[in-house]
Amino acid sequence: MVEAVDSGSKPLLSPDGIRTDGRKIDEMRKVKMEVGLLKNCSGSAYIEQGKTKIIVAVHGPREAHPKHLAQPGRAILRTRYHMAPFSTSDRKSPAPSRREIEITKVIREALEPAVMLDEFPKTSIDVFIEVLQADAGTRSAGITAAALALAEAGIPMRDMVAAVAVGKLEGRVVMDLNEEEDEHGQADMPVAMMPNVNRITLLQLNGRLTRAELEEGLSMARRGVDQLYEMQKQALREKYTSSESAQEED
Amino acid sequence: MSDAIVVPGEEVGVAEQYVPEGLVYELNGILRSSGVGRVLKDDVKHIIKIQRQGKKLQVPSKGERVYAVITDAKPKMVTADIVGKPAKSYGSPFVGLIPVSMISSQRIDAADNYFVPSDIILAEVVNERSPFILSTKADECGVVFGRCRSCGDVLESTGRGLVCRNCGLRDERKLSSNYLIRSSQEAPQSERRDVKRQDHRHGDYRKKYRRQ
């Protein structure tokens, strides 16, 4: 079916499938990952995906506070997704918005399937995701970095988690939207997956997709997750082969 | 041991071949890593585990000696905040419990006679998970620093007990053999050491006896 395009003057996708930033349809933005850059937390990671820049710190497992939050049989995972006031074109109020509260929840639920929470009863594992610069795809980049920080913290996990947003421009499904594409595109579908056990842990959609496009979007997200997972592996391996850090048997 | 570092989720073997141990778990017959580290395979015992790379979790583990601060003492149960290991303090404390039966190798009626809130103790962790159970039965375990119940000043060890350096009150604790503040009027070293050695043997004997 024909979709209305409200992108104004210039098209977001050229007839030969090139996007406004020069990328191809299934091309991810440039990604940079770094592990363990903060020293006063259990684990940390930094990610740049295009102009999106996010830093994540993990604390714990530590005794859950306030006490009534503690669960007898497992750890609780707490997340905070927050955008710095300087991360957007117009200053963002530092108070958590409804959007941030919702994203905090879906990110937590995207990480929970991977973290072995029953290993640490009555404790909390806290993941703080701070968006330093927002240029679309912040929840997905935040999840990718959070998984890295959890791994660095040594918290047992069933799998890594990586995430990417796929979208729709001029009727075509595309990988990893940037801000302009997110604002003016026809759909935005962030997907988080555990790459080895092949399961979706976050799935949201704003926009309009047919069933075929939904299926194509999921497969494209799967390919994006695979690329990000390879980079996560690389980042972790580099960390532990470069700095001959202490090895401790378990 | 292979050189490649595996990350969580990576397949490291199959359940038919190995028994998973540290940082390896099974899902649908496949063995996967749950940590970042190197794979260790024992093909004789058919055991597979991951040798963790990097930071160790800052969580008390079974068999470890930890420092704790007593937060509450009741006749049957003492609670304490576990603050760290001798070389490393935890970012935030973990809750520890000392049941009256774990305080000493000798029989004790009321735990609150031997521990007082604010005492700093060295103790051994006897279980894997929170709430952590602590034992102070070993000689080195017990109070390493305590304050007077009555005036709050520092208690000094005389070798035969504790005396408040301010008000002179005599007090009792399950003492560590490494109590920090020693009185200048302490009993001669040789004598004290003798007493200790005797205690130690006594304790050992009792432990063995109970196991039979």
Place this chain on the structure above:
Amino acid sequence: MDSVNSISEAAPLRLRDLNAVLATGVREDGRKLDEYRNIDIKTNLYEKANGSAMVRIGNTVAVAGIKIARGAPFPDTPNDGVLTVSLELLPHASPDFEPGPPDEGAIEMSRVVDRGLRESKSIKYDELCIIPGKSVWIIYVDVYALDHDGNLQDAAGLAALAAVLTAKLPEVKVEGDTVTELETKRPIPIVETPVPVTVAKVGDHLLVDPSAAEEEVSSVRVTMTTIESGVVASIQKSGSDSITMEEALKIYDLAFARAKEIRGKLTAALGVSPA
């Protein structure tokens, strides 16, 4: 809801019981796995509102009211009207709901209702423009959850949709910068019906329109809002578990099929359909 929750502590036992029942292909309340509960829709309940609807799904009830006001458009969309949805879980609905600021669950539910209506682009926002850049219609949709027996998400979404479909706004006369509201009314310009359908995963089973008992033990809920053409306009996965890609597509198929039936009931109940 955060304190030691004996209900959720007992969930593994309930899950075992429920799984045994589901294995027979029938749910505790006698429904098939892919069967929706009875839906009852009433509209135009409150004279002072521009539109209103009450939706009952089994024993779950939500009510939506619409107020319309003239206001300034957003600077980046000067020719478009504005839709804002808010949702409150009234303490009436469940002993678990407390008055006070919404928790993350309520915020999520509200934003999913909002996205379902907004992202489908089914409402023609440009037709809500009065004076470009200066004056547009702002549609406030306020949804209340009144009775909670599971799947408040769909009840809230359907109530909001039914209220939008039946609401009326005054015609206006524009002379220069002066706007006069006329006696005559027109409907909100909406060209499709975006219908939300929630599917919960209990054990390995996908259950359409979960009851409260089923929700309690479900590990994941997915809400998909679809329109007539089969286009899906919003998706939300909620809950601390994962799904496979096949399950995601299966959920789409279930959601689209049930949405079609619900759309029929909606049209019958309202006596109107999108322009």
